[in-house]
Amino acid sequence: MTLALDLRHDGPLLDFRAELPAGRITALLGPSGGGKTSILRAVAGLLRLRHAEVRLGETVWNTAGVHVPTRERSIGLVPQHYGLFPHMSARGNVETALIHLPPEARRARAERAIALAHVAGLEERRPHELSGGQKQRVALARAIAREPEVLLLDEPFSAVDRSTRKRLYVELRRLHEQLQNTIVLVTHDLDEAAQLAHHLCLVRHGRLLQSGPTSEVLTRPRCEQSARLLDIPNVFSGQLIRAADGRHQLQWGPHTLRVSGLPDTVADGALRWAVLPSNVLLARPDKPWNSHLENPVPAQVREVIELGGEAVVRVTPAGLDDVAVQLRLPARAVRRYGVEPGHGIVVCLRTADIVPLLDPPLR
Known part of the structure; x- marks a missing residue:
């Protein structure tokens, strides 16, 4: 009951x-x-x-x-x-x-x-x-x-x-x-x-x-x-725009990200959005990539903190000097792909993993 x-x-x-x-x-x-x-x-x-x-x-x-x-x-x-x-x-x-x-x-x-x-x-x-x-x-x-x-x-x-x-x-x-x-x-x-x-x-x-x-x-x-409340560190601001084909896009500084799952009633304009650190993916530098990667964003590594078999990595996306994105990687991947402070990497933000924060805040 x-x-x-x-x-x-x-x-x-x-x-x-x-x-x-x-x-x-x-x-x-x-x-x-x-x-x-x-x-x-x-x-x-x-x-x-x-x-x-x-x-x-x-x-x-x-x-x-x-x-x-x-x-x-x-x-x-x-x-x-x-x-x-x-x-x-x-x-x-x-x-x-x-x-x-x-x-x-x-x-x-x-x-x-x-x-x-x-x-x-x-x-x-x-x-x-x-x-x-x-x-x-x-x-x-x-x-x-x-x-x-x-x-x-x-x-x-x-x-x-x-x-x-x-x-x-x-x-x-x-x-x-x-x-x-x-x-x-x-x-x-x-x-x-x-x-x-x-x-x-x-x-x-x-x-x-x-x-x-x-x-x-x-x-x-x-x-x-x-x-x-869920301790999600990656909360950002962007501009929601409607592409020529009617699909939504998110302008995040110089980066245009494809997004999905938004109701048709959502108006263009400022949008807060989030992505879980576990859903920020590292584009492998040893593997060729092109259009099959969703929303690739070049970034510079700022900090790497190993915690057991995992590492917390903070990066700054290109053209967004005041923004820090956190991702979690296996410690072996950090060592294998040379993820170190000062190095450039490419992260991917899959369309389905971009979470729009639509509900108004409580007063």
């Missing part, structure tokens, strides 16, 4: 409308203080807003004059710092979510959730006797013990080290495969969102910048704010 949200408030600032797909992991990605946790708390019924409509399929949790209490919503919540009771064992913490059940059923349900969260054998330990990863699993076991339709995770991996985090990613995806519930994950970590989420919502100042399948959002930002 789709989770439909229409949330508006003044403090914290929210003006957020979205539909989150059923049975998928949706990440709310944005900077700290951008309203992500407030959205999660509103879904949970923990935050009263000036206007809130929250619906899970046909079930209404919030609308005008209606506010279903948190305990009556089919949710499980893992807060940022887990919220475990220090005086209780791991089992006791999980059982606090099940006080609506008789004691015998409570114990059996808690044991199942503990096994699903991979903390079996730690039932009698108290939080101070658990590692960060174990605390996270106990908090997750408590959240799933009620068998919720929606699981809400507020930066659940922020307090654990990198290696533990990677193991927990695998466990969360495995758990989702077993339960098939809807998961809403709050994060400011782009890599985390890319690895875990099927669906991505970019959130800034309490507003939705863009949403859609994760792979699509990551590679096709619709506005400059989305591109910046």
